Amino acid sequence: MKASKEKYIIICYSTSEMLNADRVIKSQGIHTDLVPTPIQYGSICSTSIAIAKEDRQLVENTLKENNLSFKEIHPYESRKLSGLMESLKKNIITHTFRDIMSKIEEDLDITKEEITYLLKTESKNEIEAIFQTADQMRKEIVGDVVEIRGAIEFSNHCKKNCNYCGIRRGCTVPKRYRMEEEEIMEVIHQLHSWGIKTVILQSGEDDYYTTEILVKLIRRIKRETKMMITLSIGERSFTDYETLREAGANNFLLKIETTNKDIFKFIHPDDDFDERLKCSKGLRQLGYVNGSGNMIGLPGQRPEDIAEDILFFKDMAIHMIGIGPFIPAKGTPFELYPQGSVEMTLRAVAITRLVCKNVFLPATTALASIDPDGQTKALQAGANTIMLISTPAKYRSNYQIYSNKNMIDLQSAFRAVKESGRKLPKYLKISPEEVQ
Template sequence: MDDLKHQYIIICESTSHMLNTDRLLKLRGIKTELTPTPSEYGSICTTAIAFDAEDKSFIEDILQKNYLGFQQIHPYQPRKLSGLIRSLKNNIISQPFNEVMVKIQEGKELTKEEIVLLLKSDSQSEKEALYQAADKMREEIIGDTVEIRGAIEFSNYCKKECNYCGIRKGCTTPSRYRMTEDEIMESVYQLHQWGIKTVILQSGEDDYYTTDMLIQIITRIKRETKMGVTLSIGEKSYDEYQFLREAGTNNFLLKIETTNRQIFEFIHPDDNYDTRIQCSEWLRELGYANGSGNMIGLPGQTEEDIAEDILFFKKMRIHMIGIGPFIPAKGTPFETYETGSIEMTLKAVAVTRLVCKNVYIPATTALASIDPDGQTKALKCGANTIMLISTPEKYRKNYQIYSHKNMIDLASAFKSIAEANRSIPKYLKVTPQEVV
């Protein structure tokens, strides 16, 4: 089901209706895929059901005979960027680069070779054209408002030994901590008071927090604040993901980090590539708004590898894609490795916007950690989300997954948004003047 041009999508009234519809269609032998809802039909962080055009009549008959809470069936319409080539008329670009821009303008899917060509753009004029195209795609699909979310890093214990990570098992650099439920809720209340709609609960892979403990925290957040909940807690079993989803978790962030199997195994000595892929598939199947992402500048990584990552995001129908430079932490086996390129990270952000289109792309904390203007730059080339570091002050310096981490707060988020000439979300209950 890779050719979306010959597909239709089903828009449902709710996530539960969508999952029930998808389950029934699969039982009837119909191949379906869960995909981020195109912006013209609903919110980016909702999920639609994609199916091949040849099954349309059969599906319509099934839906008419079963009340499944569906609203409409729409043909998939490739997103075009009318006027893109005209807007680039002052840029000096090569013929091959121009041909790729024409395909983007016409809404055609890019090949791996064309993605690599964009990633390898090295002239200033072509890079500016790439960023301009990505920003135009972002503006037309999502608009100018920057989504703001708050991340609470509730534990820096981890059972894994990733070679680059500052909270890896056995790393002696941080003081270990685990937040209590009440401590977590204090930070949640602060975010809720500011008007923020989604909280991200992030930790190392820490088995101290059982599924029942996590469900209790999620249930309390939902009951007391009605906020959206994103989990970023690593690899779990299918049943654990299902229980957490049923408890009210909306989104799950599990980065692939690289789709190059050899690099993945090099940076994760005690991890399994196939397990990571399986977990991502389970999350999609269970109806999570699925988050992933990669690191730019990993040892041995090429533009071809990054292109494969981007195609993976598209194939897996990822809703939120975090792209940041590789930053090794002190006290790890990789501490002397070179930090990833800011420029290549920005190009990857831009190309991901052009290829994946209607997704959330954060201006990552990692970018801000090696360039004070990194988030502003990312917002100007396709990014549309900022995540605040909302971990309590007494803990946050110990969540050093990479060295010299920038502790993004509301003031710095407002600054980046203003410098990028973008808009603060209307749901916020605090103004820039109040946080200066």
Template sequence: MEYCIIICNSTQHMLNADKILKENSIKTELIPAPAEYGSVCSTAIKIDAYNVDVAEKLLKINSVSVKGIYPYKIRKLDGLLEIINKGLNRDIKAVLEKVEKGIELTEDDIVLLLSADGDENLSSIYKAADEMRKAVVGDVVDIRAAIEFSNICRKNCLYCGLRRDNLTVDRYRMDVNEIVETAKELKQMGIKTVILQSGEDPWYTEDKIIEIIRKIKKETNMRITLSIGERTEEEYQHFREAGANNFLLKIETTNREIFKNIHPDDDFDYRVKCSQWLRGNGYINGNGNIIGLPGQTARDIARDILFFKEMGIHMVGIGPFVPAAGTPLETYPHGSVDMTLKTVAVTRLVLKNVFIPATTALATVDKEAQVKALMAGANTIMLISTPSKYRNRYRIYSNKNMVDLKTAYMAIVKAGRKLPPYINKEYIKEIV
């Protein structure tokens, strides 16, 4: 079956278009917009090609501003098998042949890649993912920065060092002015996107979050990512209207039993509903999983990846489980770096045009793992930019590695990738 994608001239027009098409019984799928069509709207609407004429008329009648309607291109990697190892496993080769031809991978294909071992097999998977990354998002590594503004949390997740019942944590909250001033410092560095991250702290009401968003927008005009957990649909809508651009809310695992075990006071269906609300409000939607949770299998991870695809996720954060002191899982071993890297690579092969960070958790387990992730499909690094007096108190896991601009610069250089042009060159001179 052939498909087309509709690119609108704004997020609001995209949401309106999607609603109109659905109301007229046209099946739609929201997907990350291919990079070649620019950034006027980060989400494209995918429809069956035979519906194009009707869709075009409906959108024109309803005054929806459309940049264009284009054929949906199958992303192929011509010549892939010529540049990867010749001695790789036959079954893995067959899956990579599907990648080369642009054929969608099945759940069993994904499980096969995630279960691969041996240097030749792994290096071939990583090479394929790196080629896909290069084809869809290029060589520049996006650098973003996080302000961890509160380590107080109402939730009691078993794996998280910020959990409500962890009495070893020295709690803090940053006030609005501290947060805004820190964002202004990041603006001077050249950072374009600030991530506002916290535990689920009810002290930061809807009004307080809106005040923070508006002040950062007024003072810096930076893009804002929120990572503040589960809220109501109305709150997500109001944060978006106030100026928030992105939202990161990880599912952690799509295995309901594991989810229930590690989230004693969470509801899986509500978490999914939150992601749907975020998508419906036009956020650049971030999600992700933890690799190495108790009881997790390669098939669980495969289903995570397919969930991200189904949800039209734009950014996928993938990190190994890292134990945190004062939690029920503090003696549990950390997740496998190899499995995490395989997940990064396979996520790139399946989702293609998405942001995938080389996560801080990877750097905590293995100081070279961020470089390895960049060479296996990742294209983003998040700096830890919390003020120093709070930084060591934000311990979602123990022995958290510090990722600053120097760390990011060194990883990018070692991976043979390019710095983003927006970083202030004066800061690079200080590092070099």
């Protein structure tokens, strides 16, 4: 599908109906894409089916013949960035940059080469225009409200040996820990009392927490709080993912970290890129609100690699994209490697907003860990989400995926929102004055 004007969007009543419709359409040899629903048609969290214009009638007939209901099917309407090219008129920019910005204004897809150009440009005017354009798109697509979520790092045990990670199997950490269900629920209820709508349950790849244990926890969270649940627990089987989804898990965060297979193998000596990709595709197939992300500044990484990552997020219809600088932990094989650049990380965030549009983009903790103003800068560059570190104090210092981790709390989140000129969500039941 070359341009948005050639697409039709099918909106279904539920995730299960959408997945069933997609399966039937594909069985007829018709190409489909699962994409985050354009904001004019629905929630940022929902997924729709994109088809080519010429397949519209065949698809509609196929759905009717199979008694599959759908809410809407209509042309994808372009979301043009009004006045973008006019605002660049007086800027000293190259013809190449002007052509790229023109395509972005017209809601046309940009290529890997064009993304790479945006990542590489050293022109102050062009860099400034990238950030301004991303901020304009963020405002027009997802608005001014910053989503606030709470993350609980419930275990720092991990069976994997990633070369940069401070909780890797071979790393000596201050103390390994696992949180009990009651401890997790105590934090859950605290977040719920603040009005937080989504909790992120994050851990190393720890087989102690079986699917049965996690299902019990998920069902209890749903029963007692009805909160949305994001899991970030690494690679599991398709059957496990399916069982957790049926239990009530809504979102899943599994970062690809890099789409360069050589770099992936270098940083993950006991991981397999194709297995990670298979897991991501399985999560999408099961209808999770799918999360991914990458690290900026990995050893050997080039701007072309980052461009591939951004296109991967788009092609995989990723809803939540966490982009942070590479920060190796002390005591790991990579501890002497240089950390990633704040500026390049911010630029990757901005360009991801321009390419992927209607997605959640966190102002990541990693960014805040190497720049005290990192989250404010990210919010001004297209980000729209902050994740609080809600792990109990007695465990926090032991969950060091990278060194010198910044512990994002309500106070720092409120500060970043205020400094970036953004708005807090109305669902919060706690005010900035209450956390001074």
